[in-house]
Amino acid sequence: MANKNGVEWSIRLGDGSSMALEPEPEPKYGVMRLWDGLKGLVVRFVMRVWMFLKKAWNLGVDDPRKFLHSLKVGIALMAVSLFYYMRPLYDGVGGNAIWAVMTVVVVFEYTVGGTLSKCLNRMFATTLAGFLALGIHWIASHLGHEFEPYIMGISLFLLASATTFSRFIPIVKARFDYGCMIFILTYSLVSVSGYRVDNLLRVAHERLSTIIIGTCLCIITSMLIFPVWAGLELHLLIPRNMDKLAKSLDCCVADYFGRGDEESKKSLQGYKCVLNSKTSEEAMANFARWEPAHGRFNFRHPWKNYLKIGMSTRNCAYCIETLTSCLTSKNKVPESIKKHLEAACMNLSTSSSNVIRELATVVSSMTRSAKINMAVEDMKSAVLELQNDLKSLPDLLIQTHEHKDENKVALSEMTIMPLIEIMPLVSFASLLIEMASRIEENMVKTVEELAESAKFKKPEDEVKPKHNQTSNKINASNDENITVLQRV
Amino acid sequence: MANKNGVEWSIRLGDGSSMALEPEPEPKYGVMRLWDGLKGLVVRFVMRVWMFLKKAWNLGVDDPRKFLHSLKVGIALMAVSLFYYMRPLYDGVGGNAIWAVMTVVVVFEYTVGGTLSKCLNRMFATTLAGFLALGIHWIASHLGHEFEPYIMGISLFLLASATTFSRFIPIVKARFDYGCMIFILTYSLVSVSGYRVDNLLRVAHERLSTIIIGTCLCIITSMLIFPVWAGLELHLLIPRNMDKLAKSLDCCVADYFGRGDEESKKSLQGYKCVLNSKTSEEAMANFARWEPAHGRFNFRHPWKNYLKIGMSTRNCAYCIETLTSCLTSKNKVPESIKKHLEAACMNLSTSSSNVIRELATVVSSMTRSAKINMAVEDMKSAVLELQNDLKSLPDLLIQTHEHKDENKVALSEMTIMPLIEIMPLVSFASLLIEMASRIEENMVKTVEELAESAKFKKPEDEVKPKHNQTSNKINASNDENITVLQRV
Numbered sequence: 001m002a003n004k005n006g007v008e009w010s011i012r013l014g015d016g017s018s019m020a021l022e023p024e025p026e027p028k029y030g031v032m033r034l035w036d037g038l039k040g041l042v043v044r045f046v047m048r049v050w051m052f053l054k055k056a057w058n059l060g061v062d063d064p065r066k067f068l069h070s071l072k073v074g075i076a077l078m079a080v081s082l083f084y085y086m087r088p089l090y091d092g093v094g095g096n097a098i099w100a101v102m103t104v105v106v107v108f109e110y111t112v113g114g115t116l117s118k119c120l121n122r123m124f125a126t127t128l129a130g131f132l133a134l135g136i137h138w139i140a141s142h143l144g145h146e147f148e149p150y151i152m153g154i155s156l157f158l159l160a161s162a163t164t165f166s167r168f169i170p171i172v173k174a175r176f177d178y179g180c181m182i183f184i185l186t187y188s189l190v191s192v193s194g195y196r197v198d199n200l201l202r203v204a205h206e207r208l209s210t211i212i213i214g215t216c217l218c219i220i221t222s223m224l225i226f227p228v229w230a231g232l233e234l235h236l237l238i239p240r241n242m243d244k245l246a247k248s249l250d251c252c253v254a255d256y257f258g259r260g261d262e263e264s265k266k267s268l269q270g271y272k273c274v275l276n277s278k279t280s281e282e283a284m285a286n287f288a289r290w291e292p293a294h295g296r297f298n299f300r301h302p303w304k305n306y307l308k309i310g311m312s313t314r315n316c317a318y319c320i321e322t323l324t325s326c327l328t329s330k331n332k333v334p335e336s337i338k339k340h341l342e343a344a345c346m347n348l349s350t351s352s353s354n355v356i357r358e359l360a361t362v363v364s365s366m367t368r369s370a371k372i373n374m375a376v377e378d379m380k381s382a383v384l385e386l387q388n389d390l391k392s393l394p395d396l397l398i399q400t401h402e403h404k405d406e407n408k409v410a411l412s413e414m415t416i417m418p419l420i421e422i423m424p425l426v427s428f429a430s431l432l433i434e435m436a437s438r439i440e441e442n443m444v445k446t447v448e449e450l451a452e453s454a455k456f457k458k459p460e461d462e463v464k465p466k467h468n469q470t471s472n473k474i475n476a477s478n479d480e481n482i483t484v485l486q487r488v
Numbered sequence: 489m490a491n492k493n494g495v496e497w498s499i500r501l502g503d504g505s506s507m508a509l510e511p512e513p514e515p516k517y518g519v520m521r522l523w524d525g526l527k528g529l530v531v532r533f534v535m536r537v538w539m540f541l542k543k544a545w546n547l548g549v550d551d552p553r554k555f556l557h558s559l560k561v562g563i564a565l566m567a568v569s570l571f572y573y574m575r576p577l578y579d580g581v582g583g584n585a586i587w588a589v590m591t592v593v594v595v596f597e598y599t600v601g602g603t604l605s606k607c608l609n610r611m612f613a614t615t616l617a618g619f620l621a622l623g624i625h626w627i628a629s630h631l632g633h634e635f636e637p638y639i640m641g642i643s644l645f646l647l648a649s650a651t652t653f654s655r656f657i658p659i660v661k662a663r664f665d666y667g668c669m670i671f672i673l674t675y676s677l678v679s680v681s682g683y684r685v686d687n688l689l690r691v692a693h694e695r696l697s698t699i700i701i702g703t704c705l706c707i708i709t710s711m712l713i714f715p716v717w718a719g720l721e722l723h724l725l726i727p728r729n730m731d732k733l734a735k736s737l738d739c740c741v742a743d744y745f746g747r748g749d750e751e752s753k754k755s756l757q758g759y760k761c762v763l764n765s766k767t768s769e770e771a772m773a774n775f776a777r778w779e780p781a782h783g784r785f786n787f788r789h790p791w792k793n794y795l796k797i798g799m800s801t802r803n804c805a806y807c808i809e810t811l812t813s814c815l816t817s818k819n820k821v822p823e824s825i826k827k828h829l830e831a832a833c834m835n836l837s838t839s840s841s842n843v844i845r846e847l848a849t850v851v852s853s854m855t856r857s858a859k860i861n862m863a864v865e866d867m868k869s870a871v872l873e874l875q876n877d878l879k880s881l882p883d884l885l886i887q888t889h890e891h892k893d894e895n896k897v898a899l900s901e902m903t904i905m906p907l908i909e910i911m912p913l914v915s916f917a918s919l920l921i922e923m924a925s926r927i928e929e930n931m932v933k934t935v936e937e938l939a940e941s942a943k944f945k946k947p948e949d950e951v952k953p954k955h956n957q958t959s960n961k962i963n964a965s966n967d968e969n970i971t972v973l974q975r976v
Binding site: 052055056059060066067069070071073074075077078081084097098101102105106153156157158160161162164165166168169181184185188189191192193276278279315318319321322325387390391420423424426427429430431434438 | 540543544547548554555557558559561562563565566569572585586589590593594640641644645646648649650652653654656657669672673676677679680681764766767803806807809810813875878879908911912914915917918919922926
């Protein structure tokens with residue numbers, strides 16, 4: 001006897017017979033239904049919060065420095081609030097100590113460069129605006145008490161407008177945006193308080209000193225406890241992107257010739273990181289210029305060159321983006337023709353990605369490579385090989401049918417496979433060649449420029465005279481092959 | 489008699505003879521040289537400042553709203569400093585009025601959405617942190633005076649660390665970054681001042697009310713005086729980028745077939761704006777979601793769909809980036825072959841850019857287009873035409889030489905032009921076809937999605953029954969041509 005739910009409970013009674021248990025009718029009271037709905041809401045809310053926390057935790061596990069940064073901020077804030085909690089210190093710095101707290105909260109950034117840039121902007125802008133406000137205040141008070149509010153008001157209006165406008169200028173925006181804001185803030189605070197507070201100089205001095213305490217604390221914490229250098233981050237990001245690009249290229253070509261697996265389909269997507277990394281590269285380069293010498297980098301390390309390499313990497317990524325569309329192409333090229341070019345294409349992709357990886361090693365190890373010229377030569381000859389295979393392609397396309405005419409003379413009739421069938425393959429090959437040319441013309445050049453301006457070391461295993469010989473030889477072969485890498 | 493400088497001055501004397509004037513020896517005194525150097529420095533400095541000002545001025549002339557924004561900030565600051573300058577107001581709100589000034593400086597952004605997002609973040613975070621700090625302070629004070637600093641310090645450390653960490657989470661970063669900062673700031677300020685200031689509740693109330701005054705002032709100024717809506721900006725940016733893309737495509741193809749002029753070389757670069765607009769699109773969409781209904785946009789206008797269209801536009805821009813490399817190709821395709829495909833390529837580029845322009849009009853006018861299906865059909869038939877021309881290409885490649893053998897039988901010998909010579913043209917054509925397929929598969933689809941979710945108007949000149957007929961017809965022809973746009 002099945003009830004509505006299709007589940008049946010029964011109790012075997014003492015006399016051997018069994019009695020089916022009818023399920024209790026579901027309670028339909030409004031209160032209970034509300035309660036159920038509420039329970040569902042709470043459960044869903046708890047689940048969402050739980051998922052959110054799990055994601056956040058994974059974020060930290062992936063890069064534990066994010067945890068560390070959070071702890072550093074906590075430590076700096078604790079340290080600065082000591083000024084308040086301890087009476088002796090409090091009596092020294094006075095009620096303005098909240099400015100130190102505020103400075104720590106506002107100024108502390110993830111990277112040392114970010115923190116430094118904000119600190120310096122804040123200190124410089126505060127000083128400048130403070131003195132300017134005091135000066136104008138002094139002039140206004142000498143002109144007469146009744147003019148004071150007007151002079152201060154108009155000067156505030158003019159300075160605030162001009163400074164706000166300057167924040168639209170790209171170079172100011174990139175480097176001094178925060179400074180501009182602090183300039184307006186300080187000027188308006190001093191000018192409005194100036195009208196009330198009598199002992200202006202003392203206030204200005206106290207405020208400046210607490211800000212200096214706050215900034216120093218930030219700088220010390222961010223530079224000494226597990227520092228995150230923007231420069232180093234940029235230095236690591238660029239070769240990492242190059243490696244991703246090389247991996248994507250390999251996977252893309254392997255996939256095209258049916259040699260890819262699940263793993264390779266995943267790493268194929270790596271080039272997308274490269275496409276979207278412009279903003280973060282620029283931000284890091286911007287912060288890096290504020291950083292003092294650290295690790296292997298001088299104060300004036302040529303960070304701009306890293307941006308150029310990033311640009312050339314992105315140029316190649318555009319090519320790969322177009323290449324991947326060949327993977328999803330529905331017009332299939334005849335397998336025989338594909339086989340004809342497979343070896344040359346695989347060879348070119350391998351040698352191209354070798355060059356990229358070698359360049360990435362040059363950047364990350366900051367050492368010129370003895371192998372890079374060889375790798376470029378390899379790539380060039382792979383291009384030549386592919387071009388040769390392409391040249392011999394038309395023979396494959398001609399299908400000869402021999403037959404005899406009325407005079408019994410053998411005649412050969414030729415039909416040509418429609419070009420449209422091999423078009424995807426041709427454009428695939430031509431994109432590979434274009435990519436090789438971009439690697440040689442942009443990437444190798446920009447890395448070379450960085451090596452020049454950052455004075456990268458010579459490779460250790462290199463002996464001077466031998467090097468000259470090799471490079472001469474390579475130069476000679478360069479001249480021979482000068483036409484090889486012309487875009488076809 | 490030439491002197492060192494090669495210039496000679498002479499005076500004709502009374503007796504007809506002339507006397508050369510020796511140039512005075514240059515003064516070599518250290519002071520003078522220093523003076524000259526200083527003058528040079530000053531001149532160069534003045535020149536640089538002048539150039540900078542000129543650039544800044546042009547920036548404002550190009551977009552006068554930037555001037556207006558600067559004036560708006562000045563006006564808001566003037567208005568808020570009235571609280572200070574006027575004694576009655578001052579007595580009302582108290583010394584905490586600096587918080588109103590600070591709020592205006594920190595919160596005022598270029599777009600309404602930016603200002604609103606910061607205002608709401610600030611108000612909500614201040615309230616939350618204030619109550620939390622008061623609550624913990626109350627608990628701590630009941631547990632005993634000697635534990636108070638420890639409890640407050642530890643809670644500050646924990647909350648600051650947790651909140652700082654949450655700023656790394658992408659969704660928090662995008663929407664509540666400023667709120668997190670203000671939360672930490674308020675909590676630490678209240679908790680440290682709580683230890684000193686006795687009348688905490690009064691302080692909290694005053695601070696909150698001044699912040700509300702500041703935010704209201706900002707919101708009113710930014711929404712009523714020449715408002716810049718982030719949503720509207722995004723709504724204008726997306727079709728503008730699409731138009732740039734269409735223009736770039738036209739110029740690129742015209743240039744390839746030698747029909748470009750200086751003008752077209754300049755507009756060819758337009759696609760680069762599209763490549764780099766991701767960050768600004770995302771920022772605008774992010775601000776737009778905070779904005780109330782304005783103009784033709786509801787509060788819940790589907791801004792996310794604009795980002796999708798932006799993505800599909802960028803997808804096409806990648807194609808153009810690769811297309812442009814064909815322009816600089818050094819291997820020249822024989823003119824006869826180029827001529828063979830010219831008409832079809834030009835036709836395809838024109839019809840593709842027509843589709844893009846039509847889609848841009850759909851987005852900007854928020855009205856579905858009656859012509860879009862026709863335009864897509866045109867593009868499809870242009871693809872077919874180009875494919876047909878490509879199919880007939882091999883005939884051109886065969887150069888037939890007739891000659892007679894010993895038996896006087898006419899034999900035709902065929903040689904085939906190397907495929908490699910036409911490779912750039914083939915890959916150019918295949919990129920054009922790929923682009924058409926991206927326009928149809930991505931761009932048309934994403935615009936259609938936007939039209940769906942934003943409930944775009946039907947075109948005015950459309951009569952209902954006729955429309956049904958047309959669309960049926962188009963659906964039928966869609967089925968026929970379904971294979972046309974497969975990527976070749």
